[in-house]
Ligand SMILES: NC(=O)C1=CN([C@@H]2O[C@H](COP(=O)(O)OP(=O)(O)OC[C@H]3O[C@@H](n4cnc5c(N)ncnc54)[C@H](OP(=O)(O)O)[C@@H]3O)[C@@H](O)[C@H]2O)C=CC1
C-alpha cells in the first residue's frame with residue numbers, strides 16, 4: 001500500500017462487491033481494499049483478492065481502521081454492521097437502502113454518525129440525477145414518480161411471483177403502484193432505488209413508485225420524473241444487469257467506484 005492509498009472495506013462479496021473490487025483493481029485506483037465483512041459461517045462466492053482479509057464481525061473491521069466502508073450485502077446487514085462502524089467514527093455508504101425506510105433504524109444510524117462525526121452516505125446506486133432531485137427538493141416539490149422496469153427473471157424470488165405468472169407474460173405489466181416506502185419494504189432486492197429517490201426528493205410517502213415486469217426488457221430501466229418550484233426533470237436509465245445477479249445493475253457498481261475514487265482524489269467530480 002502506498003502512503004496515499006485510501007483504506008476501504010466492503011460488507012458483502014456478491015455481484016456488486018466483487019465487481020467494485022475488480023473495477024478498482026483494473027483502474028489502478030489509489031485505494032487499498034483491507035477486508036470484506038461477511039456473516040458468520042458464510043462461504044465465499046468467489047475468492048477474495050490476495051491480501052484482503054475476511055472478517056465476520058464489526059469489531060474486527062473497526063480494528064483495521066478503514067476510512068470508508070461500503071455495504072453491498074443486504075437489508076439485514078445494515079443495522080449490525082453500519083451502526084457500530086458509525087459509532088466508531090467510520091463513514092459508511094449503504095447500498096441496501098431499503099433498510100433506511102425504517103425510521104427507527106435511520107434515526108439510530110444518523111444519531112451515531114452525528115455523535116462520532118462520521119457520515120452515513122446514500123450513494124445514487126443504480127440511479128443518476130439524484131444530485132438534481134436533491135437540489136430541487138430545497139424548494140417545494142409537487143410530485144415525484146419513479147418507474148422501475150425489469151425483465152421477468154429479475155422479479156423471480158420476490159412477491160411479484162405471487163402477483164403475476166412471470167414466465168407467461170406477453171406484455172409489460174405493472175404489478176405494484178404505490179408509495180416508495182412500501183415498494184422498498186416489499187421488494188428489498190429490486191427497489192432499493194425507491195428509497196433513494198424518495199429520500200432525495202419528497203419522502204417515502206409522497207413519492208409514487210411503479211414496478212413493472214416487461215418480457216421485452218433486456219435492461220433494468222429507471223425513469224424518474226419530478227415537478228416543483230424548480231421546474232421539471234425527467235431522468236431515464238437503461239442499465240445493463242450484472243452477469244452474476246440480474247436484479248442488480250452495472251451502474252450500481254460504477255457509482256460506488258466513483259464514490260470511492262472521489263474520496264481518494266484531489267478532484268471530486
Ligand atoms: N442502491 C442500489 O441502487 C442497489 C442496491 N442493491 C442492493 O445491494 C445489495 C448487494 O447486491 P448484490 O451484490 O447484487 O447481492 P448478492 O446477493 O450478489 O451478494 C450479497 C453479498 O452479501 C452477503 N450478505 C448477505 N447478507 C449478509 C449479512 N447479513 N451480513 C453480511 N453479508 C451478507 C452475501 O453473502 P452470503 O453468501 O452469506 O449470502 C453476498 O456475499 C443488495 O441488498 C441489493 O438489493 C442492488 C442493486 C441496486
Ligand SMILES: O=C([O-])CC(=O)C(=O)O
Nearest residue numbers: 126190191192193248249
Ligand atoms: O439495480 C437496479 O436496477 C436497482 C435495484 O436492483 C434495486 O434498487 O435494488
